[in-house]
Amino acid sequence: MADTQGLLERLEKAVIRLESLFSGSTGPHGECGAVNGVNGGVAPSVEAFDKLMNGMVAEFLRNSKILAGDVEAHEYQENINNLVISNTELKQVAYIFKCNKSTLQIKGKINSITIDNCKKFGLVFDNVVGIVEVINSKDIQIQVMGKVPTISINKTEGCHIYLSEEALDCEIVSAKSSEMNILIPQDGDYKEFPVPEQFKTAWDGSKLVTEPAEIVG
Numbered sequence: 001m002a003d004t005q006g007l008l009e010r011l012e013k014a015v016i017r018l019e020s021l022f023s024g025s026t027g028p029h030g031e032c033g034a035v036n037g038v039n040g041g042v043a044p045s046v047e048a049f050d051k052l053m054n055g056m057v058a059e060f061l062r063n064s065k066i067l068a069g070d071v072e073a074h075e076y077q078e079n080i081n082n083l084v085i086s087n088t089e090l091k092q093v094a095y096i097f098k099c100n101k102s103t104l105q106i107k108g109k110i111n112s113i114t115i116d117n118c119k120k121f122g123l124v125f126d127n128v129v130g131i132v133e134v135i136n137s138k139d140i141q142i143q144v145m146g147k148v149p150t151i152s153i154n155k156t157e158g159c160h161i162y163l164s165e166e167a168l169d170c171e172i173v174s175a176k177s178s179e180m181n182i183l184i185p186q187d188g189d190y191k192e193f194p195v196p197e198q199f200k201t202a203w204d205g206s207k208l209v210t211e212p213a214e215i216v217g
Helices: 002-023 044-063
Strands: 083-085 093-097 100-110 112-116 119-128 131-135 138-144 150-154 157-162 171-175 178-186 189-194 199-203 208-212
Touching (some): 093 100, 112 119, 119 131, 131 138
Parallel strands (some): 083 100, 093 112, 100 119, 112 131, 119 138, 138 157, 150 171
Antiparallel strands (some): 178 189, 199 208
16 A cells, blocks of 8 residues: 555656646647657657656556456356466465356465455465455355465355365454355364354343354254
């Protein structure tokens, strides 16, 4: 966020400088006149703008790209079970949108992963330093090979999360979701634990206390 703010401030200064260059031009609007001794040459403001776009703006966009440099590569994938991303960096994020009946493996350590509007989608990843989010999805399976501090499930129906031994301290945050299960490694296999979907709240005399409610029937 600080890097983004710094870039915006620099861009604002650059725009002010470009405006001053343009306003200082004595030729008619839309004409460059003689620039560096060449009629119809590039105006200083245009040249400065080109340098700006080819310099720090281009660098910022390169650093801000979605993992693998192509958002489309992770959208609308259908019936593909061998998607693999191996060239990863810590600063990168993965955004997976409307992928159905497919599986993606992400190797290495990245910043965060978001699964949005996917169905019957499987994700296997090594390490995430931030958060893994599942939003508006159905029938999702996630396998953690390394570590992840937080997994968020929101507006999702059916989510099975396989944790590794290293990820047992992971926090699961859920809202407006159902059929969620956490699978814990035990004795060479996995034991399944359901995430509560129903809660009861009562006043204890000083505050509201909320706890999972067992479904009877």
